[in-house]
Structures are given as structure tokens and as C-alpha cells.
Amino acid sequence: MLSLRPLLVVASSVFALVSCQTTPPAQPDRFADADTNKDGLLNGTEINNYFVSGIFTERDTNHDGVITKAEWNPEMDAAEGKLFDARDTNKDGKVTLAEAEAHALKAGTYSSVIKEADTNKDGSVSREEAKAYYASKEGPAR
Ligand SMILES: [Ca+2]
Ligand SMILES: [Ca+2]
Ligand SMILES: [Ca+2]
Known part of the structure; x- marks a missing residue:
């Protein structure tokens, strides 16, 4: 086991060299990911589904x-069970992404985000509006 240590040190310095020489990977284009119909704007459903799918992937x-x-x-307690059952519309004991998206849309879970981001109130969020929205939030710019 002791002999592993020098190996790890070598491995990490090689990694450091490599990461110095390569350009940092491009930031993922979250706006383009969310804009599923590719019209350059995020409508309420696209924003809803973007947030829901992120949470869904984490929980799955x-x-x-x-x-x-x-x-x-x-x-799971009774209260959590109710939240789950509300989403499981076909009552098969599993929540699919479509069920989760439909529930959040109906419940308006992300409607306040959309309202806040849609500063010119045309019902959809442009790339500029999305940028401004994220810039107004704490944490790293994204
Ligand atoms: Ca769109
Ligand atoms: Ca799963
Ligand atoms: Ca289900």
C-alpha cells in the first residue's frame, strides 16, 4: 500500500501539466440546452422542463x-408520500420525467423564476434576459 503514494504524486503532477497545456473546456451553453425548440427564446414550458430535468437527473x-x-x-413519510403521489399521475409507483415536468408546470413551481427573468414581459426569456437574471443571483456567473 505504501508504494502507491509516489505513484499518486506522479499521476497528479502529470495531470497538472496536462491541465496547464489545454485550454479550459467551453462553458456548457445552458441557454441552448434549455431552448428545446431552438427559437432563441425560452418559454415557460422550456424553463420549467429545464429545471425539472436537472432535479430529476439528480434524484434518479x-x-x-x-x-x-x-x-x-x-x-419517506406521509407528507413526502403525498408529494410523490401527486406527481405519479398514472399511479404505477414511479415518477417519469414527463410526470414531473407536467406536475411542476401545473403547480407553477418555476413561474416566479420566469416572471422575474422576463423583464420585458413578452412571455419568454431571451438570452440577454437569462444572462441578466443569472447575473443578479449570488454565486458564480453561469
Ligand atoms: Ca424556445
Ligand atoms: Ca431511477
Ligand atoms: Ca408514474
């Missing part, structure tokens, strides 16, 4: 495309 720990009660919350 085994990446099978559905969230079970165990994935939703390992310590």
Missing part, C-alpha cells in the same frame, strides 16, 4: 429514467 440515482419512492426520499 440509478439512471433508469424513473424515480421510485426510495430515490425520491429514503425516509
Whole structure:
């Protein structure tokens, strides 16, 4: 086990060299990802689905495309169970991405984000509006 240590040191300095020589990877274009119909604007559904799919992917720990009660919350209580059941519209014990998106859209979970970001109130969020919205938030610019 002791002999592993020098190896790790070598590995990390090689990595440091490599990362110095390569240009940093381009920032992922989150706006383009969210703009699923590619019209250059984010409508309410696109924003809703973007946020929901991010959370969905995080919760779907085994990446099978559905969230079970165990994935939703390992310590499921009655209140959490109700939240889960509200999303599981076909009552098969699993929440699909489509079910989660439809629920958030109906519940208006992200409508305040959309309202806040849509500064010219035309019902959709332009790239400039999205930039300004994120710039107004704490944390690294994204
Ligand atoms: Ca769009
Ligand atoms: Ca899953
Ligand atoms: Ca379901």
C-alpha cells in the first residue's frame, strides 16, 4: 500500500501539466440546452422542463429514467408520500420525467423564476434576459 503514494504524486503532477497545456473546456451553453425548440427564446414550458430535468437527473440515482419512492426520499413519510403521489399521475409507483415536468408546470413551481427573468414581459426569456437574471443571483456567473 505504501508504494502507491509516489505513484499518486506522479499521476497528479502529470495531470497538472496536462491541465496547464489545454485550454479550459467551453462553458456548457445552458441557454441552448434549455431552448428545446431552438427559437432563441425560452418559454415557460422550456424553463420549467429545464429545471425539472436537472432535479430529476439528480434524484434518479440509478439512471433508469424513473424515480421510485426510495430515490425520491429514503425516509419517506406521509407528507413526502403525498408529494410523490401527486406527481405519479398514472399511479404505477414511479415518477417519469414527463410526470414531473407536467406536475411542476401545473403547480407553477418555476413561474416566479420566469416572471422575474422576463423583464420585458413578452412571455419568454431571451438570452440577454437569462444572462441578466443569472447575473443578479449570488454565486458564480453561469
Ligand atoms: Ca424556445
Ligand atoms: Ca431511477
Ligand atoms: Ca408514474
